[in-house]
Amino acid sequence: MAMHTAALVLFSGGQDSTTCLAHALSRFERVETIGFDYGQRHHVEMQARLTVLQQLRDQFPAWSPRLGLDHVLDLAVLGQVSETSLTRDMAFRMEATGLPNTFVPGRNLLFLTLAAALAYRRDVQVIVTGVCETDFSGYPDCRDDTMKAMQLALSLGMDKRFLVDTPLMWIDKADTWRMAHDLGQRADPAGGGRRLVDLIIEHTHTCYAGDRSHRHAWGYGCGACPACELRQRGYGVFAGQVT
Ligand code: ZN
Numbered sequence: 001m002a003m004h005t006a007a008l009v010l011f012s013g014g015q016d017s018t019t020c021l022a023h024a025l026s027r028f029e030r031v032e033t034i035g036f037d038y039g040q041r042h043h044v045e046m047q048a049r050l051t052v053l054q055q056l057r058d059q060f061p062a063w064s065p066r067l068g069l070d071h072v073l074d075l076a077v078l079g080q081v082s083e084t085s086l087t088r089d090m091a092f093r094m095e096a097t098g099l100p101n102t103f104v105p106g107r108n109l110l111f112l113t114l115a116a117a118l119a120y121r122r123d124v125q126v127i128v129t130g131v132c133e134t135d136f137s138g139y140p141d142c143r144d145d146t147m148k149a150m151q152l153a154l155s156l157g158m159d160k161r162f163l164v165d166t167p168l169m170w171i172d173k174a175d176t177w178r179m180a181h182d183l184g185q186r187a188d189p190a191g192g193g194r195r196l197v198d199l200i201i202e203h204t205h206t207c208y209a210g211d212r213s214h215r216h217a218w219g220y221g222c223g224a225c226p227a228c229e230l231r232q233r234g235y236g237v238f239a240g241q242v243t
Contacts, residue, residue, distance in 0.1 A: 004163065006030040007126040008119045010111055013049030013220075014206045015231060016130035016168055019176050021056070022183040022196060023167045024128045025063040031124060032068045034115050038075035044212055046072070048205035055199050061189050067123075073114055078104060108141035111148065115155040118160055125163060132168045144169055161225075173234020179242075206231050 011017045011033040025032045028174040035049050051068075108131060115127050131142035135207070140146060144166070151164040168176055177197060184196025187211045200219070207221030207228050214223060218235035221228040 004028065004125045006032070006122070006124040007128050007165070008032050008034055008115055008122065008124045010115055010127070010129040011035055011049055011053075013045050013047075013204060014054055014130075014204075015173075015200055015204045016132065016176060018052050018200055018204045019180045019183070020128050020130040020167055021052075021188075022063075022180060024055070024126075024165075024195070025060075025066050026183050026186060028126065029066060029209050030068050030124075032071065032124065034071045034073065034118060036073050036075045036078075036111060036114075038078040044205050044210050048203060051203045055203050059195055059199060060184070060187050060192065064225075071118060075110070075114075076106065079111070104222075106141055108146070112147075112150050112154065112164065113129075116158060119162065120158050120160055125161065126165050127162060128165045128167070129166050131166055131241070132171070134170060134172050173230050174237035174241075175234075177234055177238035181238075 005028060007028040007030075009017065009021045009024050009031060011021055012035060019027065021031070032066065033049075033053065037046055049084065053067065053070060057067060108129070112127065112129065113130075119125070119127055129147070131139075131147060133143055147164050147169070149167055153163060154164075157161045167179070177200075180196050180200055181193040185193030188195070201217075202219065204219065205221075206219070207227040209222040209228075211222040211228075212220045214220060216223060216232065217239070218232050221231065223229075223232065
């Protein structure tokens with residue numbers, strides 16, 4: 001079996017994808033990142049990803065040499081095929097389908113296809129994504145079966161063996177905080193665990209409302225949207241166990 005040495009991480013600047021990036025940096029010699037600009041209502045996400053990359057370089061010298069190119073693709077076209085609360089100025093709510101109106105149909109399929117095309121060109125074998133089936137939202141394009149189907153379709157369609165790595169698929173938000181702590185600690189036994197958790201708290205962005213004015217123990221956010229609620233609840237469980 002060929003050794004996997006390089007990974008491309010789908011990186012949005014949020015808690016999940018930052019944890020996935022740490023996971024990749026702990027395993028692969030060369031790690032690149034890809035982000036998508038699709039007219040998000042709040043460009044805080046695009047700013048957060050740059051800040052997180054810089055902070056990782058500054059605070060984790062062991063990872064810094066592995067962290068390679070960051071690619072940002074313009075996906076404004078997504079706004080032409082969907083009307084959701086992430087691309088338009090609409091309030092977050094649940095639809096009759098049981099899915100939140102943040103759902104852009106097939107968005108992750110598109111992301112993965114573009115990531116694989118880039119990975120092909122960059123000679124990268126592993127694509128890392130923070131999709132999670134235990135997440136509240138039940139996005140069908142985040143499910144494990146969807147990821148396995150995509151891995152097969154991309155590998156066949158590009159005649160290159162890709163591995164779609166989903167380290168968060170079966171864990172909850174408390175475990176995601178714990179994973180970050182463990183990865184940071186392994187990278188730097190002198191306090192790296194807490195340092196990575198603090199980096200995620202301070203610099204990643206998850207809130208659907210784009211709120212960077214309210215600072216909580218778990219980071220910035222409105223504190224009321226589903227993304228904030230998940231992050232807050234997970235952090236509470238994690239913090240109760242480590243302290
Ligand atoms: Zn929020």
